[in-house]
Amino acid sequence: MWIVTKIADLVQLKPQDFYKTSLEAIEDKINEKYANKVIPNIGLCVCVWDITDASEGLIGQYDEPARVAFVTNRRHSVEAEKVWLWKSDEETQLYYDTHEIVRFMVLEERWYTQPPTKPKESTDSDAPTKTTYQAPYSIIGTMAAPGLGITLWWE
Amino acid sequence: MKILEAQSAVLTNYEVYQHLTDIRKRNNSSQPKRRMPEDAFRLSKEVLEYLETKPYPLHDQKEKQHYSQATLELLCEKLAEKFPDITKAEGLAIFDVRPTNIPVLAIIVESLEDRYTEEEQQQLVDLVIEVLGQDDPEPEEEEGEEGAEDGDAVQSVETANGA
Incomplete structure (x- = not known):
């Protein structure tokens, strides 16, 4: 599923972007900042859908002109189908081969915000402190229902 | 950064596809x-590839042009006319997934069997095929020919309606 989310943000345009029109420059900056990133409880950002409003530019404190882009719309996806790798055999002998496309039902979305890493403590212990990384956004789904599973079964 | 509206609109796969190809x-x-900036470029490429993968109905959009703004409107219109109980979200999923058989339809439409008789279920599938088209049957042995005739039949029904 794809949704449009309205966001207000301030972006800084540097002199090297001046050859672009301001709308293009703002769009590129926003794409750079958001695309392929997860916003908690919203989803994965794909790209700018539309720029609904942009204010006049402001001059920043380092004499670099900055422009304020207000309200950008982006999309997120909770996909209904995805390549899933799984091997199992059931009584009916349906195999999940690798690289088959399956259809699954989304049961749950899980969000995880990575806390900042601790600063290195004393040098006594050389053992590197392990930080566990977790996907910021995971989807729990099921294929245990009629119509779900490898799409070819239902053709 | 400030989120003004978490969900101001819902888009269909087709609109996303069109937006990315337009860009x-x-x-x-x-x-x-x-x-586009690196990440946006790569992601939009991946999304396009994903949408163009079989069995997604958009996989042959370039050749067949099954999908357009007009077909979206037509589908909404016909659903409202014949199946007014179908919710907006279900309509969206029908447009995106294009269920051409009942098991697939059943995962999109909640408690399908309680809400519609078998006949109505088939009518709904037929409506989807009429408006959004369907994949050409796999060209395997003799069955392929029969399938192709079915496809033609659907088209001629459309033209008959138009006439």
Whole structure:
């Protein structure tokens, strides 16, 4: 599923972007900042859908002109189908081969915000402190229902 | 950064597909060629590839043009007319997934069997095929020919309606 989310943000345009029109420059900056990133409880950002409003530019404190882009719309996806790798055999002998496309039902979305890493403590212990990384956004789904599973079964 | 509206609209796969292909066309035709920032470029490429994968109904959009703004409107209109109980979200999923058989329809429409008789279920599938088309049957042995005739039959029904 794809949704449009309205966001207000301030972006800084540097002199090297001046050859672009301001709308293009703002769009590129926003794409750079958001695309392929997860916003908690919203989803994965794909790209700018539309720029609904942009204010006049402001001059920043380092004499670099900055422009304020207000309200950008982006999309997120909770996909209904995805390549899933799984091997199992059931009584009916349906195999999940690798690289088959399956259809699954989304049961749950899980969000995880990575806390900042601790600063290195004393040098006594050389053992590197392990930080566990977790996907910021995971989807729990099921294929245990009629119509779900490898799409070819239902053709 | 401030989120003004978490969900101001829902988009269909087709709209996303169209938006991304439009951006690509626009960027390629501008002088000098424009390029999206790295992450956005890669992600939009992946999304396009994903949408163009079989069995997604958009996989042959380039050749067949089954999908357009007009078919979306037509589908909404016909659903409202014949199946007014179908919710907006279900309509969206029907448009995106294009269920051409009942088991697939059943995962989209909640408690399908309680809400519609078998006949109505089949009518709904037929409506989807009429408006959104369907994949050409796999060309395997003799069955392929029969399938092709079915496809033609659907088209001629459309023209008959138009006439």
